[in-house]
Amino acid sequence: MPIPSGAPAAAPRVPEAIHRRRWWILAVLMFSLLIVVLDNSILNVAVKTIASPAPTGIGATQSELEWAINSYTLVFAGLLFTAGLLGDRIGRKKVLLAGILVFGVGSALAAFSTSPGELITWRALMGFGAAFVMPATLAVLMNVFERDEQPKAIGIWAGSVGLGIAIGPITGGLLLEHFWWGSIFLVNVPVVVIALVAMVILVPDSRDPKPGKVDPVGVALSIVGLVLLVYGIIRGGELADFTDTTVLVAIVGGLLVLAGFVWHEKRSSHPAIDITYFREPAFAAAVAAIALVFFALMGVTFFSAFYLQSVRGYTALESGLLIVPLAAAQMIFAPRARLVVDRFGARAVCTAGMLLVAAGLASFALFDAGTPVWVMCLVFFVQGTGMAHIMPPVTVAVMQALPREKAGSGSAINNTFRQVGGALGIAVLGSVLSTVYRGDIEGHLGAVPAGARDVAGESIEATLGVAEKLGPVAGKPLVAAANDAFIGAMHVTALGSAAVALIGAVVVGLFLPGRTPAATGAPGAAEAPPVKEKLHR
Known part of the structure; x- marks a missing residue:
């Protein structure tokens, strides 16, 4: 954030040896973050394959698929705050190394799951490891960059999320075309090994010198x-x-x-976190924006995989390629978001970003079984552009609100609200999708045997599976009805997502700071006294 005119320049607080290699350290942190993001984005394109009967998949039901995603989220969200505190106390590098190691072991075990229950269990173990990775990467970043460079570094860090979103579906599609479904998890193992070696060599350790x-x-x-x-x-x-x-x-x-x-x-x-930070409107609004944008986005991300593969008939690889515009927009704009914030202020930039996300989500209400590919790509690009102008500024607001030695706690707050918002989005919007779909498809299940009707109405995948068993002639009308019912349910869910994003726009428009340089930092940021941080290799 810019320093107010007339204010004395802050003295360097990062040791010179660490400062010189700060960009290499950032690259390693991005690589570590990439592992976590990559895994989730790969899984999004693999849900259809995993739902298939053995040997193609493991015959997971929609409920089991949701738990394969949510067991990870449950453990991840539950431990994020504790992981951040632990990093502040015993050292962020130690926590980061341990988290990545556990994540790698969980990935290897998940790859060889023989049942949905095993997959759910090992995904929970992966969530345990990821909970210690996510806060530590951002906390280390805050301790190797001086305050004036932190917005730029956070923008690049956020852009790596876009890289993961792009690489994940494409990698997942390529793996699923040539190998068995477990390869989407096994691919994490060599990445984990490289990350561990790079971190041992390059990343410094840091912690709160007076943890209390x-x-x-x-x-x-x-x-x-x-x-x-x-x-x-x-x-x-x-x-x-x-x-x-x-x-x-x-x-x-x-x-x-x-x-x-x-x-x-x-x-x-001796509180674990100073609750008084939430009394500051800018800090509270930044945290709320994180939760709301992920609530809106995660629900749509979940059903878009079924729309692209089940309704449109695209392969996992083709579906992954269609997500590239969203990721490309994040990679292009996230590292530059600070420049727009410097010019227009966090309030205007984040409000515009939220409105772009809302417009992108609302566009799904116009999609049908024949929407041109270029239209879908444009919508994904708009969504990515909006995200790129929301996440870096609000992350800076949260992280610069807390003293540097509490960076782990700040990162944990940031990621906890994101995960809870995302879980709520998948659950609430997923239940809306399921309820509307079931209501629409029930009137078209007359040709289905009575014993199979309940199962056939659970999801579009279940309906298509029953239609396949009926044969090409008897099943064709049911396939058409399933596609129509899903598209109708998707429209309702998309409008609900857009409404949530609009609420987010109102929140940031009212409470985030405007263009005034002194207000662009989060509460207390400008006054925070220099802290002698324990920082060493």
């Missing part, structure tokens, strides 16, 4: 609260019923525990 007392009660409350909340959200999406007793108990219980966490942190002499 441990807050075990706060840590326990954060884990229990987040796990209960995310589980309730996921379970509600699975049942397509958020009034179910098990769903309500989990969600209400999670919210009560998190409320207890906030109450405890306010009164603790």
Whole structure:
């Protein structure tokens, strides 16, 4: 962020030896982040293959597919905050190395899963490792770059997410065309090995020099609260019923525990996180923007794979190539977002970004079975452009709000809200999609044997599977009905996603700082005193 005119230049706080290799360190951090992003984007194009019967896949149902994604999210979101605190206390490099190692082991085990249950278990282990990787990469970044270079570095870091989104589906498509489905996980192993070696050589360690007392009660409350909340959200999406007793108990219980966490942190002499940061509108708005944009985007990302492959008939590789414009836009614009923020202010840039995301999501309501490819590519590019002008500025706002020695905590807050927002998006929008689809397809299941009607109405993949068993003649009308029902459900879900993105636009438009240089940093950023950080190789 720009320094106010007349303010003295901040003294260098990064050792010269670390400062000289900061861009190499950033490259290693991006590579580590790429592993996590790559895995999720690969899985998005593989869901159809994994749902196929053996030997092509493992016959996972839609519910099991959702849990293969959500078991990762549940563990990831539940441990993010704790992982950030642990990195601040014992060293971010140590946490990063351990997280990547666990992620690699989980990937190898997931590759050789013989049942959906095994896949769900090993995906949870991968989520455990990823929870320690994600906060550590951003925390290390904040400690090897001076404050004036942090927005540029964060923009490049965010752009690496776009790279992962681009490489993942293409890599997944190529692997699925030539190898068995487990190869999409096994490919992580050599990447993990390279990342481990590079980190040992290049990345410095850093931690809070005065971590204070441990807050075990706060840590326990954060884990229990987040796990209960995310589980309730996921379970509600699975049942397509958020009034179910098990769903309500989990969600209400999670919210009560998190409320207890906030109450405890306010009164603790050694809180895990200073809750007063959330009183600042800019900080709270930045965190809310992260949650809202991922709520809107993740739900659409999940159903777009089925639209492209089941309705449009594209292969996994072709579907991956269609996502490239979204990733390309992020890679092009995210590293340059700081320049636009310097000129127009975070409020205007993030509001415009949210409106672009909303427009892209709403465009799905116009898609049908014959929408031209170039139109889809344009919509994905618009979405990517919007994301590129949201994530870097709000991440800078969150990270620069906290003192440098608390970078792990700041990164954990950033990623926790993103994961909870994403899980909520998949669950809520997924249940909307499922409910509307089931309502539309039920009237077309007359030719299906009575015992198979419930299964046939669960999802478009289930309906197409039953139609295939009916034969080409009897099954053709059911295929057409399934496509129409799915497109109708997709339209409703897309409009819901766009509405959430519009809410995000209102939030950032009201509360993020404008163009004034002194306000572009997050609360407390300008006044934060220099901290002598323990930083070493």
